[in-house]
Amino acid sequence: STSTSSLSTSSSSTSSTSTSSTSTSSTSTSSLSTSSSSTSSTSTSSTSTSSSSTSSSNTSSSTTKTNTTTSDSSISDTSTTRDSSSTSSSIATVSVTTTLITTTTTDNTTQTQGTCYSPTITLIPGGSTLSSPISYRRSQDFSISSMIEFNCAGSLSKKIQWTIKNCTSTSCLYEILLNSKIKTTYSELYIPSRILDYGVYELTLTVTMINSPKLKSSSSVYVRITRTGITANPVQLGTSMITRGDKQDLFLDPGSFSVDPDQDYFDATKWKYKYYCRIYNQYNFPNIQGILLTIDDLRNDPNNPSCLSNRTGLIFGNSTLSPNSSLTILSGSLQSNSIYQFMVYMENRKNSTIQATGYVLVTIEITRPQLIAVGCVISTMCIPNLELQLLNPTTQVALYTICIGICINLQTIHWNIYRGIDNSTYTNSTQWILFNQINSYENIWFFGKNTSNFTALNQLFLNNPQVNLWRFEVVYTFQSETSTSALNFIINQPPTNGSCSIHPLIGTIITLFTIQCSDWIDTDSIKDYSLYYWSKDQLEKTMIAFSVEEDFQVRLPADDDNQTSMINLIIYIRDLYNAITEVNISSVYITNDPILINDLFNKIENSSDTITNNPIVRILSSGNQIFVSQMIISLAQLLNEINEENINKSITNGISPTDITVSLFNNQKFQQVLQSLNESTMIEYKKTLNLQANIREYLVTFLSDLLITTSNSIILQSTSLVQLTQSTNQLTRSLLTIVSNRCYELSLDLYSISNKISYEDVHLAADQLFQCVSNLLTSVNGPIQERMIILDLDYSRANSIPADYDTDLESEWSNLSK
Numbered sequence: 001s002t003s004t005s006s007l008s009t010s011s012s013s014t015s016s017t018s019t020s021s022t023s024t025s026s027t028s029t030s031s032l033s034t035s036s037s038s039t040s041s042t043s044t045s046s047t048s049t050s051s052s053s054t055s056s057s058n059t060s061s062s063t064t065k066t067n068t069t070t071s072d073s074s075i076s077d078t079s080t081t082r083d084s085s086s087t088s089s090s091i092a093t094v095s096v097t098t099t100l101i102t103t104t105t106t107d108n109t110t111q112t113q114g115t116c117y118s119p120t121i122t123l124i125p126g127g128s129t130l131s132s133p134i135s136y137r138r139s140q141d142f143s144i145s146s147m148i149e150f151n152c153a154g155s156l157s158k159k160i161q162w163t164i165k166n167c168t169s170t171s172c173l174y175e176i177l178l179n180s181k182i183k184t185t186y187s188e189l190y191i192p193s194r195i196l197d198y199g200v201y202e203l204t205l206t207v208t209m210i211n212s213p214k215l216k217s218s219s220s221v222y223v224r225i226t227r228t229g230i231t232a233n234p235v236q237l238g239t240s241m242i243t244r245g246d247k248q249d250l251f252l253d254p255g256s257f258s259v260d261p262d263q264d265y266f267d268a269t270k271w272k273y274k275y276y277c278r279i280y281n282q283y284n285f286p287n288i289q290g291i292l293l294t295i296d297d298l299r300n301d302p303n304n305p306s307c308l309s310n311r312t313g314l315i316f317g318n319s320t321l322s323p324n325s326s327l328t329i330l331s332g333s334l335q336s337n338s339i340y341q342f343m344v345y346m347e348n349r350k351n352s353t354i355q356a357t358g359y360v361l362v363t364i365e366i367t368r369p370q371l372i373a374v375g376c377v378i379s380t381m382c383i384p385n386l387e388l389q390l391l392n393p394t395t396q397v398a399l400y401t402i403c404i405g406i407c408i409n410l411q412t413i414h415w416n417i418y419r420g421i422d423n424s425t426y427t428n429s430t431q432w433i434l435f436n437q438i439n440s441y442e443n444i445w446f447f448g449k450n451t452s453n454f455t456a457l458n459q460l461f462l463n464n465p466q467v468n469l470w471r472f473e474v475v476y477t478f479q480s481e482t483s484t485s486a487l488n489f490i491i492n493q494p495p496t497n498g499s500c501s502i503h504p505l506i507g508t509i510i511t512l513f514t515i516q517c518s519d520w521i522d523t524d525s526i527k528d529y530s531l532y533y534w535s536k537d538q539l540e541k542t543m544i545a546f547s548v549e550e551d552f553q554v555r556l557p558a559d560d561d562n563q564t565s566m567i568n569l570i571i572y573i574r575d576l577y578n579a580i581t582e583v584n585i586s587s588v589y590i591t592n593d594p595i596l597i598n599d600l601f602n603k604i605e606n607s608s609d610t611i612t613n614n615p616i617v618r619i620l621s622s623g624n625q626i627f628v629s630q631m632i633i634s635l636a637q638l639l640n641e642i643n644e645e646n647i648n649k650s651i652t653n654g655i656s657p658t659d660i661t662v663s664l665f666n667n668q669k670f671q672q673v674l675q676s677l678n679e680s681t682m683i684e685y686k687k688t689l690n691l692q693a694n695i696r697e698y699l700v701t702f703l704s705d706l707l708i709t710t711s712n713s714i715i716l717q718s719t720s721l722v723q724l725t726q727s728t729n730q731l732t733r734s735l736l737t738i739v740s741n742r743c744y745e746l747s748l749d750l751y752s753i754s755n756k757i758s759y760e761d762v763h764l765a766a767d768q769l770f771q772c773v774s775n776l777l778t779s780v781n782g783p784i785q786e787r788m789i790i791l792d793l794d795y796s797r798a799n800s801i802p803a804d805y806d807t808d809l810e811s812e813w814s815n816l817s818k
Contacts, residue, residue: 117151119158119207121219125549130167133200133222136191139261140228142548143190143709144221146205148622156612156621157210162189165202167222172202186707187623194262196225230266231384232358233257234344236404237375238384240471240488241361245368245481246336254344254358255318255325268322272347275327277307280339280361281429295327295342307340308333334364359387369483371404372476376487377453380756383492383577391470391489392579393461395758399487401452401474409479415446415454420469420488430488432471458760461491494579495522500529500571502585508593509558509634510615515585517550517573524576526550530712532570535559541570542719543764544633545626546712555619555627557634558590565590578758592638604698605691620699625706625713629720632699636723639692643727646688653681660685661729662778662787690792693730697793700724704738708749711761718746718768725775729788733797736776743772 124145128134136142150156162184165172178184179195189203202220209215234252235242238259244250252275255268275295278285286293286301293299296311308314313333317326334340340362348354376382376389377398383390391397403410418432438446447455454472461467473486498520502513520526528548533556534541545554559565566587573581596616603611611617619631651657703724706717721739725731731739750765782788 116153116212116215118215118217119151119209120149121205121207121217122147122149123205123219123221124547124552126221128222130170130172130200130202130222133224135224135226137228137262138196138198138225139193141191141193141710142223143188143707144203144205144223145188145624145626146219147624147627148187148207150618150621152209152212152215153610153613155209155211156618158621159208159210160185160187160623161206161208163204163206164196165204167200167202172200172222176201183707186705188625188707188709190707190709194264198225198227200224227354228261229354230346230356231259231261232344232346232356233259233384234342234358234360235371236373236402238358238389238487239360239372239374239485240387240389241363241473241484241486242371242373243363243365243369243482243484244334244371245331246334246364246366247331248368249331250329250334250362251326252329252342252344252360253317253326254346255322258346258356258358268318268325270349271322271325272349273322273324273327274345274347275324276343276345278304278341279307280341284428285343334362336364336366339363357386358384363484367481369481370407370476370478372474372483372485373402373404374399374472374474374485374487375402376400378755378758381578381758382487382489385490388469388488388490390492390577391461392458392492392494392577392758393465394458394494394580395578395760396455396457397472397489398455398759399453399472399474401476401485403452403476403483407476407478410476411479412475412477413450413452414475414477415449416473416475417446417456417460418471418473419464419467420471422469430469467491492524492575492577492579493522494581495520495526495573495575496581497521498573498581498583500573500583500585502569502588504588505586506564506589507556508591509631510555510593510596510619511590512553513556513588515545515547515552515554515571517571520550520573520581522575522579524579527574527576527578528712530572530574532572533557533567534570535565535567538568538570542633543712543715544630546710546716547626555630555634556588556590557630557637558592559637563591592634597635597638601691601695604695620702623706625709625717628702628706629716632703632720633723635699636696636720636726639695639730640723640726642688643692643730646685647729650681650685655682655685658787660787660789662782662785686789686792689730689789692727693732693735693791693793696724696727696730697732697735700735700738704742708746711750711753711757711765714746714750714765715761715768718743718765718772721746721772722768722775725772725779728775728779728782730791731776731779732791732793734793736779739772740776743769743776 124147125134148158162182163175164178164182165175181192181195183190187205189205201223203223204218204220206216206218231238232254234254234257236257238257254273255266255271258266258268260266276285276292277295283304286297286304286306288299288301293301293306295307296314296316298311300306308329313330315328315330316324317328318324342360342362344358346356346358377400381392381395381397401413415438417435417438419435421431421433423429423431438449441460442449445457445459452474454474456472461470468491470489470491471486472489473484476483498517500515500517502515504511504513507513515529515531517529528546529550529552530543531545531547531554532541533544536559544556545552556567559567567590568587569585571583571585573583596614600611600614600616602608603614612621616631616635619627622628647657647661650660703717703720708714708717721742725735725739746765747769750762750769754762779788783790
């Protein structure tokens, strides 16, 4: 693309362009109006062609996305004056072999000392345009994250602001008033489900350097919010099979029991309803030349008889507001000892292309059984798929039941499990075979076999990979009748046929490694990628990154502070409905970067004003929760190893381990005391102890204000907190307060989504949070029990006189005489 704009400058001014594009060649064209004085000339303009552009950031060429960034980059200087009527210079870069393009529009003035540019912004996911936006369903949470790269020395304080505009097919003009749930001052924008209405939106991030407000950049992505599709449920909870008596009415009510994931409730008035019935295991749905006959159609199919010998036993409900949204089949209309399959077809009144279909099997008996509804405890883990529910083999299934009606004299509840064989080729039905090992694995794989709630662990599915269909049946036994209901499942097949790789294969803790995943196939689409690492024991694998893009970048920790360590990597590829494929990729070799790390530690110790020039601090200041967590984990692991070495050295030189530390369940194994206490050893130990405590307190500030989004976000952030608090003898009271508050916030967010995510994800996050709390409690109690040394920062803060002690009458320092 080529853009042309007008810029008025003095003869001494120079134009700089900030462009983050990876390409082999580029051309820039701008129209400049130049005068010999500092005022602008509007009468004429000349065109010049610039053969190169100045790059202000390095962006990986492995990404196949296009992103547009607009920057207002300016450094104040008295040598140049620019007329207020002049416009910014728009430089368009045309790339021949570009894989990532970021176009930055800058507003420049001459600068005599050094070079300073606006921050560079890369949004993830990128590559969207107004004509080709990223699509999300309205029922779906989603987030847009950013990588902010600073291009100026000095303060990294920044102001972040997200804005959202509604778009037409040609423009995005009107900014919308945002819901209070959307936080707009973080480097990441998280949009909860059902917040934005259907349509296209422009999401813009603007970053302004606080100390230099003219250094400002903006970047935008475009998203389309689409319909999810309703779930048509003829009976409550979407139960697959129920039992009714031949002397009982059968009530189907999709107008009440259906679900619209995009709305808080289902609006039955928006739909048309048609009902169909067939005799299961014997016939197909009645039809004439392929056109299905509704249950009240008086015509007959000679090959597939109607469920009803006459059509007088039908009552359609809600005839005024939502006609036919319910159906009652009167008692005596269906034959006993038969199984019927009912189908409801629903069509949107305004848009006939929006449709839904629901099914239920009904067994007719001579008794009068009660209606039992069966549903999933976590509804998002059981996704309707026509006659079946999708089930992920890597997660447990938790079911619950509701007895509807007069449920007295209940004697027993019993669960059965069946595996299915598809007979659709011959009878258009499924043959169910009892799984007879339920008693053998009771309280091992199966829990609650005789209660209204039943849980089957994922071991059932992982140990029977050849079984694709499962039925979970509950039997309620009353004094005079038995009621049976069931949910039928089909295994949700995980992503297949793809591969993942990493490069380079060796680096340091600040090296950006590129993960590339390709060719993964899944009918439900890929939801995200999660990266875990381990060094010695695969059972102790730890999350280090997650991404919605197939190509993403990651920084990895070193396992040894003195040597090159090998890090093993595992990627989990998850589809939209949470089916997971696990892939091992090449191991990589990581070393620490002693120069950068020592520079960081020294500047923290000396409170240096130039600490913001350290690349590690710039990464931490970006606000990107993934990169910040990765760097904290790397630095915390290094500090933990140094602390353990320091403790072992001190114990060897005569200090009792019970005076300086509390072991954390076999995490630390210390040597026995070999000689009498050496005073210089204690002095050196305290010096190292307090230095590292100061470093940890500095680092924790970068974790205290990260945005919490998904379960992956909770797992990664809590993991970084666990690593940072592992050395419990180095935690100041200020750090303990910050981490305690953060763990509490993470716990609240985990609780709020615990009924929407899998048990396995909840368990992973909860484990990390429990470990975090354990570290905090150990650290708090250590000095009280005289098992740890009081840190210098805590001592000085506890004994320093507040600045307002003489005016704050409530302060204890104002009443020392008491």
